[in-house]
Amino acid sequence: MLPHVDSTPRVKMEDVARTAGVSVxxxxxxxxxxxxxxxxxxxxxxxxxxxxxxEASLGARSLRSHKTNVLGILVAEFEPFSTELLKGAxxxxxxxxxxxxAYSGGGGGSVGWERRYLxxxxxxxxxxxxxxxPTVVEANTGVPVVAVDPHTGPTGLPTVDSDNYAGAVxxxxxxxxxxxxxxxxLGGRLDLESARLREAGFRHAMEVAGLPVDESxxxxxxxxxxxxxxxxxxxxxxxxPPTAVFAANDLSAIQVMAVAVELGRSVPxxxxxxxxxxxxxxxxxxPPLTTINQPLQEMGAEALRxxxxxxxxxxxxxxLRLPTELVVRASCAPPRR
Amino acid sequence: MLPHVDSTPRVKMEDVARTAGVSVxxxxxxxxxxxxxxxxxxxxxxxxxxxxxxEASLGARSLRSHKTNVLGILVAEFEPFSTELLKGAxxxxxxxxxxxxAYSGGGGGSVGWERRYLxxxxxxxxxxxxxxxPTVVEANTGVPVVAVDPHTGPTGLPTVDSDNYAGAVxxxxxxxxxxxxxxxxLGGRLDLESARLREAGFRHAMEVAGLPVDESxxxxxxxxxxxxxxxxxxxxxxxxPPTAVFAANDLSAIQVMAVAVELGRSVPxxxxxxxxxxxxxxxxxxPPLTTINQPLQEMGAEALRxxxxxxxxxxxxxxLRLPTELVVRASCAPPRR
DNA sequence: AACGTTATTGATAACGTTATCGAATCGTGA
DNA sequence: TCACGATTCGATAACGTTATCAATAACGTT
Numbered sequence: 012m013l014p015h016v017d018s019t020p021r022v023k024m025e026d027v028a029r030t031a032g033v034s035v036x037x038x039x040x041x042x043x044x045x046x047x048x049x050x051x052x053x054x055x056x057x058x059x060x061x062x063x064x065x066e067a068s069l070g071a072r073s074l075r076s077h078k079t080n081v082l083g084i085l086v087a088e089f090e091p092f093s094t095e096l097l098k099g100a101x102x103x104x105x106x107x108x109x110x111x112x113a114y115s116g117g118g119g120g121s122v123g124w125e126r127r128y129l130x131x132x133x134x135x136x137x138x139x140x141x142x143x144x145p146t147v148v149e150a151n152t153g154v155p156v157v158a159v160d161p162h163t164g165p166t167g168l169p170t171v172d173s174d175n176y177a178g179a180v181x182x183x184x185x186x187x188x189x190x191x192x193x194x195x196x197l198g199g200r201l202d203l204e205s206a207r208l209r210e211a212g213f214r215h216a217m218e219v220a221g222l223p224v225d226e227s228x229x230x231x232x233x234x235x236x237x238x239x240x241x242x243x244x245x246x247x248x249x250x251x252p253p254t255a256v257f258a259a260n261d262l263s264a265i266q267v268m269a270v271a272v273e274l275g276r277s278v279p280x281x282x283x284x285x286x287x288x289x290x291x292x293x294x295x296x297x298p299p300l301t302t303i304n305q306p307l308q309e310m311g312a313e314a315l316r317x318x319x320x321x322x323x324x325x326x327x328x329x330x331l332r333l334p335t336e337l338v339v340r341a342s343c344a345p346p347r348r
Numbered sequence: 349m350l351p352h353v354d355s356t357p358r359v360k361m362e363d364v365a366r367t368a369g370v371s372v373x374x375x376x377x378x379x380x381x382x383x384x385x386x387x388x389x390x391x392x393x394x395x396x397x398x399x400x401x402x403e404a405s406l407g408a409r410s411l412r413s414h415k416t417n418v419l420g421i422l423v424a425e426f427e428p429f430s431t432e433l434l435k436g437a438x439x440x441x442x443x444x445x446x447x448x449x450a451y452s453g454g455g456g457g458s459v460g461w462e463r464r465y466l467x468x469x470x471x472x473x474x475x476x477x478x479x480x481x482p483t484v485v486e487a488n489t490g491v492p493v494v495a496v497d498p499h500t501g502p503t504g505l506p507t508v509d510s511d512n513y514a515g516a517v518x519x520x521x522x523x524x525x526x527x528x529x530x531x532x533x534l535g536g537r538l539d540l541e542s543a544r545l546r547e548a549g550f551r552h553a554m555e556v557a558g559l560p561v562d563e564s565x566x567x568x569x570x571x572x573x574x575x576x577x578x579x580x581x582x583x584x585x586x587x588x589p590p591t592a593v594f595a596a597n598d599l600s601a602i603q604v605m606a607v608a609v610e611l612g613r614s615v616p617x618x619x620x621x622x623x624x625x626x627x628x629x630x631x632x633x634x635p636p637l638t639t640i641n642q643p644l645q646e647m648g649a650e651a652l653r654x655x656x657x658x659x660x661x662x663x664x665x666x667x668l669r670l671p672t673e674l675v676v677r678a679s680c681a682p683p684r685r
Numbered sequence: 686a687a688c689g690t691t692a693t694t695g696a697t698a699a700c701g702t703t704a705t706c707g708a709a710t711c712g713t714g715a
Numbered sequence: 716t717c718a719c720g721a722t723t724c725g726a727t728a729a730c731g732t733t734a735t736c737a738a739t740a741a742c743g744t745t
Contacts, residue, residue, distance in 0.1 A: 021471040021490045023731060034695045039733055049693060066464050070407040070472030071731035074700050089438035089448070091628075094431040101426035101452060111426070113434075113450040117442055127403050134358040135407030135701075153358045291428075291628025294636070360701060371725045376703055386723060408701035411730050472731075 022063045031059040042067055073135045082318060083137035084113045084311075085128045086144075090235075091262070091290035092307065093143045096159060099311025100141060107319050112137060122146050122202070129156065139322045141314045146202050155321040157314045160205050169321065169329040171314040175205045178303040178335030179212025179257075182285045185301070185337055186255045187220045190345045191283060194222070195246045195253035197232040197239060197263050206234070209259045209287060228253050232263035239263035243270040247282070254346035255283035261293040261302055268296065268342065279344035289338050299340035306333050359400045368396040379404055410472045419655060420474035421450045421648075422465045423481075427572075428599070428627035429644065430480045433496060436648025437478060444656050449474065459483050459539070466493065476659045478651045483539050492658040494651045499541050506658065506666040508651040512542045515640040515672030516549025516594075519622045522638070522674055523592045524557045527682045528620060531559070532583045532590035534569040534576060534600050543571070546596045546624060565590050569600035576600035580607040584619070591683035592620035598630040598639055605633060605679065616681035626675050636677035643670050 024042075028035045033052060040048050041056040048056075059065075073079040084100055086093040097113055104111045114132060116124055125145040129152050133140065139155040146162045158168040186194055196213050199206030210229075217224050230242035239258070243266055246256060258264035264286030271282050278284055278298060286293055289304035313331050320327050361379075365372045370389060377385050378393040385393075396402075410416040421437055423430040434450055441448045451469060453461055462482040466489050470477065476492040483499045495505040523531050533550050536543030547566075554561050567579035576595070580603055583593060595601035601623030608619050615621055615635060623630055626641035650668050657664050 021467070021731095025731080035732080036695055036697090036734090037693085040694095043733075045733095047693065052693085064463060064467065066467035068411075068472045068731055069468050070411045071700090072733075074405075074407045074411055074702085074731080075733045077700080089431075089434050089450075091435070094426075094435060097426050097434075097450075098428070098431055104452075110451070110453050112452075113426075114447070115438060115441075115449075116447050117445060126401060130358065130401065130403035131406050135405045291632055294631040295628055299631070299636075358701095362701080372702080373704090373725055373727090374723090377724090380703075382703095384723065389723085405701055408730090409703075411701080411732085412703045414730080 021068075022065050024065070024067070027056065027059050027063060027065050030063065031056045069136070073137075077134065079136060079138055080109050081112050081137050082109045082315070083132050083140040084111065085125060085132070085140055085142045086113065086115050087124055089113070089115055091292050092260075092288060095290060095307035096141075096143055096311035096314070099308030099313075100315040101311075102308070103312035103315040107315075109138070109319065129154075139318045141311075141318055144203060144205075155318060157318045157321070159310060159314050160203070162202055162204050169317055171310050171317065171331045171333070172205070173305040173310060173333045174335050175208035176212040176215075178287060178305070179209040180216045181335065181337045182257050182287065182303050183213050183216035184220075185339075186257060186283060186285060186343065187216065187222065189255075189283065189343060191253075191255040192222055192346075193225070193228070193251075193253045193255075195228040195230070195256040196224075197230050197242060197246065197256060197258040197267060199232060199234045199259035199263075201231060203234075206259055213257055225253075232259060232266075234260050234263060236262050236266040236269075239266040240270065243267045244274075247271055247274055247276065252276075252282070255285070255343070257285050257287075259287055261286035261288045261290050261300060264300055264302065264342075265292065265296050268298075268300070279342050281347065283343040283346070285343055294340065296342075298342050301340045301343045302338050304336045304338045309333060358405075359402050361402070361404070364393065364396050364400060364402050367400065368393045406473065410474075414471065416473060416475055417446050418449050418474050419446045419652065420469050420477040421448065422462060422469070422477055422479045423450065423452050424461055426450070426452055428629050429597075429625060432627060432644035433478075433480055433648035433651070436645030436650075437652040438648075439645065440649035440652040444652075446475070446656065463489075466491075476655045478648075478655055481540060481542075492655060494655045494658070496647060496651050497540070497542050499539055506654055508647050508654065508668045508670070509542070510642040510647060510670045511672050512545035513549040513552075515624060515642070516546040517553045518672065518674045519594050519624065519640050520550050520553035521557075522676075523594060523620060523622060523680065524553065524559065526592075526620065526680060528590075528592040529559055529683075530562070530565070530588075530590045530592075532565040532567070532593040533561075534567050534579060534583065534593060534595040534604060536569060536571045536596035536600075538568060540571075543596055550594055562590075569595060569597075569603075571597050571600060573599050573603040573606075576603040577607065580604045581611075584608055584611055584613065589613075589619070592622070592680070594622050594624075596624055598623035598625045598627050598637060601637055601639065601679075602629065602633050605635075605637070616679050618684065620680040620683070622680055631677065633679075635679050638677045638680045639675050641673050641675045646670060 024035050024038050028038045125142045133152055133154040141157050143159050145158050158170045160172045198210050230246050232239035232242055256267050258267050264284050267284050268278050271278050276282050286300050286302035289302045293300040293302050361372045361375050365375045462479045470489055470491040478494050480496050482495050495507045497509045535547050567583050569576035569579055593604050595604050601621050604621050605615050608615055613619050623637050623639035626639045630637040630639050
């Protein structure tokens, strides 16, 4: 296997030891800064390490020591949502002395991926993990774990999320305030708590405004463009389409706009669309998407800080809920009279 | 260490073996689908694996087998540029059967990080790597490596980049076309090839237009907001400021706009600003930033495909250069008369 | 000079997995 | 009944590192 690679076969601790004329045990002590090495050998070994460019194998090290100084952030897939969290976590990790490893399986995304990934990496490789939008939250893993935007809400694992309910109310009120009365809703992934809360917020705001919810205008978008396409068509391609659609996340909102254009409708003149998340892509859409901001980078940073505190054994609040807010761009307007 | 965690201590292969009444060797065979295990034991072991939720430790496995089915993407830091590449690589990895691991050190970002990270992960843990904006490109690593936007251009390692020179010409011509004659340039990181090319493109376009380059209007922004702040002030806080600034990447362009506003100047009325990269953040800036698009996600996807082909020993073109294009938003206007 | 202390060092056994290879079992044909 | 190949299985040795602990050297004390 790999027959062609130019093989300088990795300099290992043994090489350093031989060159410096000491044992591997001593090299290990130098590398880990442990007590009990003479000043002279210390500098000599250090020189050899620099010269040979030695770096300890993460795999081997962690297999033995079970302390790696590496934190994992586990995602089903690197889409906009999780990469925003990743940026936030990355910014926060700098101060901590840990390193950050982001892991994603081959996009399979089947239920239970988080337990598989966790099992695969914990115990070896990572000292703790952040899991993003997990569907199964189990407590008994070998290492501390923080969940972001999980399935089951604040039970079980320490959790960071945002106020999905209030945000959904905000979005719906914005549409109602513009004069819309016939409003469609394109929901998220059924198994996620956030999707449930956003729908609940939508229904609550409608009820408060005295508007009936037409159940034929409620679809399931699944948070992804591919999965949102069909239900978006169902919603729009009918005799009495809604004048506005609240999509449960930005990606499906963007897809709703694409479908609308394809059906000859113009946004926002013929149809208002509002999203949720405020991922950077939402500003790139045309027209730029009005949406609800979740402070994703902040959430990532907070999750990382929480994780580090847990590892250090610090006692602290184990559930964080960050506020959402309305971001007005150009995809919503009053309905045609 | 980690005294408080609820320890269900990781189910290992030995546990599966004991429960199923076989040896660890047999379990290993089942896990890896190797020939030589009876149908009955096969199903029995599989059941136990499911039941116990066993997943092989990545660290241990790769230590021994040197084939992990995991690809690494190594970045100094998860900032917008590298996360866009990450999205592209992630989208492309789905089809390949590999998994993707993104790794970043603690933001230290010193020169030579790429060799350190690579040494740490290769040989164990990953079968190949994409390194993003490396400063040192060395060929002799244990595993195939693809560089994206590297220091030294197309020498040494297989490389994916975009046409930085042509893009810079485009940007400069856009400003000139609007009527600007006094144009400032805020360069990138001196050690990166892309920065050199962008400056060269700028100078070329100026020369073609017959415009002299005022060297006091050329600064070094370093590609980051923090490092761009001071030189941006030098550029703008003077008696004869430029009417337009071409910043060598979006982040420093955004910082230029921030500084301008702080100095009481309005963009684009008093100052036009153009960036480079078209990271999603550029559309979120106010005003939305006119910039040069690099197809970052495509570049990530291409880099990943190239890497996989290299691992599989396929012969193919080892250098890819993708086109850049102008994206007009709202940060540029004709100069005040 | 004999001793105890303290500083250095290196063998050696793990860690959880896979690769190799010999042993045990089972059929089958002569 | 015996021999022999095919099938199935499990001991055992790696992989590169760290933790433990015994061995040695160096030194000061009485």
